[in-house]
Amino acid sequence: MVDTSPIMSTALLPVSSPARGRWIDHWLETLQDLEALRASHPMMDAVIEEVDGRMIRVGERWLADFASCNYLGFDLEREIIQAVPAFLEAWGTHPSWSRLLGSPVLYEQIEQRLTELVGSEDALVLPTITHIHASVIPVLASSGTIFLDARAHKTIYDGCQVARARGAAIRRFRFEDPGHLDELLAAERDRARLVCMDGVNSMTGNAPDLRAFAEVTRRHGALLYVDDAHGFGVIGERAPVESSPYGMRGNSIVRHFGESYEDIVLVAGFSKAYSSLLAFIACPTEVKNLLKVAAPPYLYSGPSPVASLATVLAGFDANERRGEELRAVLHRHSARLLAALRELDVRTPNRSGLPIVEIPLRNHTHIDHVGRLLFARGVYVTLAAYPLVPKAEVGFRVQLTAANTDEQLDRLIEAISDLAQRGELQSASEQRELEAA
Ligand SMILES: Cc1ncc(COP(=O)(O)O)c(C=O)c1O
Structure with missing residues (x-):
């Protein structure tokens, strides 16, 4: 399914009045163009x-x-495909403990290699970015204010809705407009402030001016939360000699813009460039330890299948090679x-x-x-x-x-x-x- 724009989060709310008939008819009416395409x-x-x-x-x-x-x-990479059976022999197909209960050492290995690759203080992996947005945004926002990119991915919007239900306020800033974010942050007295936005945008294919957004966010003492689902594996740190203007190592948007992780939390996933079901949040160890007890997917969700952990580890090798x-x-x-x-x-x-x-x-x-x-x-x-x-x-x-x-x-x-x-x-x-x- 296509990546969704925020229009989904506002346009599709069903009106559930009994006078209007069956609840499903309201959804089907609102979504009729899409449903007609889907069906035929x-x-x-x-x-x-x-x-x-x-x-x-x-x-x-x-x-x-x-x-x-x-x-x-x-x-389709042969060496990655061939790496999987040995992991299945050693670990079976699926760990099935929640991560808080126990994680195969593969998780430690992935988090270490990831931390080294993106250059953050630490990293925590969970099955998907959707899980991360829904569980981490509410923790980071607490009952403060979220400044939300008006064109952020639907899954970020949904995470913000969970945060709102728990007492956070939401203000939207215009897409690709750090000046507007600056105005909104300056007008807000709330001390807990979280800025949520996309890295490489899933529809336009463009990256935001991360340096400008990071500067505004830090100047106002806020925290910047960036979803770089499409940048991770593709863009990376710049070097004097590069194989392409995408930069080196595919270590994502923060490194691509030569930024530090000070007041920046990076979220990305392996389900795109690394072809594996796993996602991560690059953050300080203190935040990681908090999330281990505060983010429901760490406590309750089923983990990624062993084949995915294997393809992530083999993917790191393939990325290096x-x-x-x-x-x-x-x-x-x-x-x-x-x-x-x-x-x-x-x-x-x-x-x-x-x-x-x-x-x-x-x-x-x-x-x-x-x-x-x-x-x-x-x-x-x-x-x-x-x-x-x-x-x-x-x-x-x-x-x-x-x-x-x-x-x-x-x-x-x-x-x-x-x-x-x-x-x-x-x-x-x-x-x-x-x-x-
Ligand atoms: C920007 C962005 N964030 C999040 C997601 C969802 O990622 P996941 O499948 O890991 O939940 C997508 C998937 O299309 C995406 O494009």
């Missing part, structure tokens, strides 16, 4: 019957997959697609060169038709339909991975070129003129 579109809620590299088979059709978040291609080479391929694919869009005068919000490329449609009602054209040309993407995104942003999102081939990119670019010729895509130059007017 071959590129939604699809059953994938087979994979072959980055080709997938849906029914009888083989398609080039540009909807995967496996940015480094670790899902081949990460720079894979990031160079990822950058080359992304640069090629973005250059093609420029040549075709097709608009995308991507300014960063990162591998998330959203392409909005001229007419949001054409999403079904455009999706079918892409499917017919053997291209699989994420459809970003209303109300998952605002109507002006309805379109499709392409995600590139190091495992995509040049031939698959040829196919993608031909399909996009066809859509541009049919007038289905927004024009980059028209958009620039509108913005200048």
Whole structure:
């Protein structure tokens, strides 16, 4: 399913009045566009019957997959796959203790390697980022004020709603606008202040100006909480000699911007670039120890399967051995697609060169038709339909991975070129003129 924008959190509240009929009808009415797509579109809620590299088979059709978040291609990496059976032999398939009860030593090893990689004081891993937002944001916010990025990921919004139910207040600041955050922080007297935002944005593919946000947050004595689900594994520390402008080691947004972890908590996951079900919070040891008794997923949730712990550990080795080479391929694919869009005068919000490329449609009602054209040309993407995104942003999102081939990119670019010729895509130059007017 597509990453969701905050519109989901406000637009979809059902009105549960008995006079309005069955509760499910209100949901279905609000979500009718999306439900119609889900029920009939071959590129939604699809059953994938087979994979072959980055080709997938849906029914009888083989398609080039540009909807995967496996940015480094670790899902297909032979050495990672071959590492798994030994872990299963040693540990079985699943530990099934909650982490507070007991954790295989693999967790200690992962947290140590992670701490070394991202350069934080310490790190705590939990099954998913969704678990972390829902449980850690309420602890960090307490009954203070949360300053929330207006375009933050839906899972951050949901974590903030839990915090609000426990007494926190929420103020939204405008997307990519540290000046607005500054104003809101200056106007707020609450002493407990938490700023929550995305790192690399899951729809635009751009990173926020982390230095500016960190400066504002620290100046006001607040704590910055950043979700870099899409940056971890892709962007990293800068170096005089780099294999790509993404930087080195894939150690995420804080290191990419040369920032320290002072008053910054970094959250990210392994479910994208590392192709494993696990997530982490990089934080001081004192906070980690508090979360061990205050964050319900540490106390009560089932842990990640052993195969995922294994692929994380083997993924660290693969990242050390081949990460720079894979990031160079990822950058080359992304640069090629973005250059093609420029040549075709097709608009995308991507300014960063990162591998998330959203392409909005001229007419949001054409999403079904455009999706079918892409499917017919053997291209699989994420459809970003209303109300998952605002109507002006309805379109499709392409995600590139190091495992995509040049031939698959040829196919993608031909399909996009066809859509541009049919007038289905927004024009980059028209958009620039509108913005200048
Ligand atoms: C920015 C962001 N945060 C959180 C998540 C959810 O991550 P997880 O599957 O680890 O809960 C996603 C997944 O798409 C995401 O894009």
